[in-house]
Amino acid sequence: MNPSEHDSLTNEEENQSRGESILFSHYMIWPFAALLGVSLWFNMIPFILISTFLLVISLTISIWKKRMWNHIHPVLHLSQTRLFNGQSFSIEASLSNEKWLPLVWLEWEHPRQPGILWGEEQKHHYIIRLLWLLKYQKISWDITGQAMQRGVYKIGDITLRSGDPFRLTEQEKKWPLAKTLYVYPELRSVTVPLLSASMPWEMRGKKGGIVEDPLLIQGVRDYESGDDWRNIDWRATAKTGELQTRMYEPIMTKQLIICLDVKNFYTYHTDQQEQHDLFERLLSIMASIAVRHHKRNVQVGYVTNALDKYRNVIAPSAPQQNLTPLLDCLAGITDYPAFDSIRLLDQLLKKGKQSIPVYMFCGAVTETHYQWFLMHKKQVPSLTFYYVRETEYAKKMGQAAQPAEIFLSKVESKGVES
16 A cells, blocks of 8 residues: 555654543433433523534444444464574555454554564554545555564564544554564574595494485585585586586585573673673574584584473474474573483483484583583584583683684674674
8 A cells, every 4th residue: 555545644753642531431321311301391492402422422432332343354474583783674564454344543563573664664563554544445564674683573573543433532443463583693604614525424333424425416515614625516607607516416415402401500690781692693603503504415404492482381392304494483582490411411422322412502611511421422423512601611621612602703703802
């Protein structure tokens, strides 16, 4: 819908509800009727006119309020239901009135979302006012938004507000349209280890196994830093003008487990804002690592002891090609622990996970981590801890414990230092 076509579309920063005047509530019909009867009995012409006018207005408003929401159908279509922090999205909204009674005015309101900015003005609140929604009419328009904070948002919970033609009363009604928007952590430029044939992908023993068949070419992709020069497809490079790397059919399934331990995460940060920023940065690194490995056909699974935003325990996920479960988990995860670190680490000892590389992310390597690692390091030789803040136990673990920032590129690392 264009504003020029209907001359009825305006954006409001705030909405002030007029409420309902007691003078025109439904139970005032009887006093007005009584006043009209008395006026007729005593033949008082001025009072007859006044009481008749008030009675007609009161009856009209009463009928209007009972029928106004009948056969009103709001609809939302999201351009995408999942996106990364900082990306924009659009909504196709429509409102249809499938009855003979028109609405003189109507307001459509989206709830205030702390991580969503609406419209070109990038406001936290979105209200649109429609004038004259006629009988059997459908009005459509586009809404733009930008995700500014990781989270899971109920975009479909809208509020409609309308009133009588005289603007004496108004009513509102909430419509749960069941539209959810998943905002993933912000993607960063990361560098992940290049897989080699000696890495123990589902292979036991010291030598590992072959992970790709050099005779079966799966396709080509853009060159990434660290790719083997022997895998460069020079013919495809000549056609595109950019370096292209050959991808081979895998013989063994490449898998990775990403683990997050939030137990005692907050104890290392006295400032709540600092804690929040560091936790969001850690999730951003984890998401970026998962996406980078996913582009290399690595199946990624996850396990954590964190609760989601509804305070539910997050179930672990086995490695799979679909990355959506992991990213959905990161969208709604919190830093509240469901159980301790020992129980989380013990889940890594289950059958089938011993030979899979495990990235364990945590706020800091604690004594609990260190003692468990000493007892089970032979069972999980591919486990590496990645921490936010260094401790003495991280130093004792040597190469088995690294700062999480090690994955970031030089540009991202400079941003941290500055």
